[in-house]
Amino acid sequence: LPPTIRQLLSSPTSPSSSVQVNGWIKSVRRQKKLSFAVISDGSSAPGLQAVFVDPSLAKGLTNGASVRLTGKLVESPGAGQEHELQVDAVDVLGACDPETYPIQKQALSVDYLRDNAHLRARTDAVTAMLRVRDQTLQTLHGYLKSQGFSYTHTPILTSSDCEGAGEAFRIAPITPVSLDSPSAPPEEFFSRPSYLTVSSQLHLEALAAAISRVYTLSPCFRAERSQTNRHLAEFWMLEAEWAFTQSVDEVCQVVEGAIKEIIQRGDADMALRDTLLDISHSDRPWTRMSYAVAVSELEKYHESSTKKFAFPPAWGKTLQSEHERWLADELVRGPVFVTDYPVSLKPFYMRLNDDGKTVACFDLLIPRVGELVGGSLREERLGHLKQALDAHGLSREEYGWYLDLRKYGSAPHGGFGLGFERLIGWLSGIENVRECIPMPRWAGRMLL
Numbered sequence: 001l002p003p004t005i006r007q008l009l010s011s012p013t014s015p016s017s018s019v020q021v022n023g024w025i026k027s028v029r030r031q032k033k034l035s036f037a038v039i040s041d042g043s044s045a046p047g048l049q050a051v052f053v054d055p056s057l058a059k060g061l062t063n064g065a066s067v068r069l070t071g072k073l074v075e076s077p078g079a080g081q082e083h084e085l086q087v088d089a090v091d092v093l094g095a096c097d098p099e100t101y102p103i104q105k106q107a108l109s110v111d112y113l114r115d116n117a118h119l120r121a122r123t124d125a126v127t128a129m130l131r132v133r134d135q136t137l138q139t140l141h142g143y144l145k146s147q148g149f150s151y152t153h154t155p156i157l158t159s160s161d162c163e164g165a166g167e168a169f170r171i172a173p174i175t176p177v178s179l180d181s182p183s184a185p186p187e188e189f190f191s192r193p194s195y196l197t198v199s200s201q202l203h204l205e206a207l208a209a210a211i212s213r214v215y216t217l218s219p220c221f222r223a224e225r226s227q228t229n230r231h232l233a234e235f236w237m238l239e240a241e242w243a244f245t246q247s248v249d250e251v252c253q254v255v256e257g258a259i260k261e262i263i264q265r266g267d268a269d270m271a272l273r274d275t276l277l278d279i280s281h282s283d284r285p286w287t288r289m290s291y292a293v294a295v296s297e298l299e300k301y302h303e304s305s306t307k308k309f310a311f312p313p314a315w316g317k318t319l320q321s322e323h324e325r326w327l328a329d330e331l332v333r334g335p336v337f338v339t340d341y342p343v344s345l346k347p348f349y350m351r352l353n354d355d356g357k358t359v360a361c362f363d364l365l366i367p368r369v370g371e372l373v374g375g376s377l378r379e380e381r382l383g384h385l386k387q388a389l390d391a392h393g394l395s396r397e398e399y400g401w402y403l404d405l406r407k408y409g410s411a412p413h414g415g416f417g418l419g420f421e422r423l424i425g426w427l428s429g430i431e432n433v434r435e436c437i438p439m440p441r442w443a444g445r446m447l448l
């Protein structure tokens, strides 16, 4: 393959050799003797400056057109770039009518770009986000590999709602099934209700019980109706699960190690990298704080401050996003692992602590975002797990396979799930997760 613009700029060819550059025109500037254009293939920001000594070559160029430029890569006399392309020949591969092209050069609103989801990747902000997603993923793969994890795949179609929050999408075939036809499959395609996965965790647990350390990056689906800047109906979750883990703190360490590595390896596309190196306290461990302590801090603030929370905090109540934000943004001023939530607030699978009231879990809260990661030790004791299923009104029969994992060679284990779009938003300074995924879906909205 010919080099991308990023490859070309990172190992420039000799000024005497001819190169071909493919990309889209981002801007054109015509002067009397010279013309300039910026060409981008999305591989790096901001693209490559092309100089036309013969301005007639630049004649047919318009913003958005796809082109192949042939020329020489030379040192740039102008400020702003080290190299530029001196163009000898232009091939316009796909013209673009500048009058009707929806991606004009002036600033376009977030809503306008959401309405043009098929074209918005052509803006610099979205191509940068796409590169950050890729970069982050590569670092995660490398980090988890270095810790002995295997990358694996879990089903999208499932028979259970892992989180038990009632937010799963139920699926059905598009063609109605005829009950009269003998060859017809049963009314339920899989002979039982089936859903799109909300989390890969339960399946990962089965695999961790065989190859010890596993992770996956999977789309997750949740019929989440609230319109917030943190929720999508389809989002990606990085989930890791491992056997023989010792403590919640060990799970937190893996999460912390991975995120710190991502920040350290990040490049200029990660808009907030420098700030993050600072607020993520790369030189010292992140704060750990029990739910009980977090609640008492919240209560103290709520009682003493003139600014009140909309939801008064109290032990046993869910931490609202206003509480999470205050803990990370104001109290700790950095990431904080809140651990040991009341058993009544968490799903059935979390390991009961000795106090009988809390579970061995954590939520990682980060500034500006709130909850980024949730994780826990899993209940590996058969008797306790059966009781937890009963307490949550879940059927022991339906979870028979999950109980089997505890019957046969049960090992202490734990893991976590990290919301990939929330991470990208934090790294890039993007406010809404809808701008952290190429084609967002949320309640009421699926354009393409």
Ligand code: 4AD
Residues within 6 Å of the ligand: 162, 163, 198, 199, 200, 201, 222, 224, 230, 231, 232, 233, 235, 237, 239, 240, 371, 372, 373, 374, 375, 376, 415, 416, 417, 418, 419, 420, 421, 422, 433
């Ligand atoms: O806290 P959650 O629901 O945890 C689980 O699903 C566990 N089974 C994960 C595990 O331990 N393997 O989701 C984990 C993370 C959240 O902290 C959040 O970052 C993200 O997934 N998340 C969402 N991101 C975007 N849109 C949504 N609707 C999300 N719901 C959760």
Ligand code: MG
Residues within 6 Å of the ligand: 363, 371, 373, 374
């Ligand atoms: Mg959670």
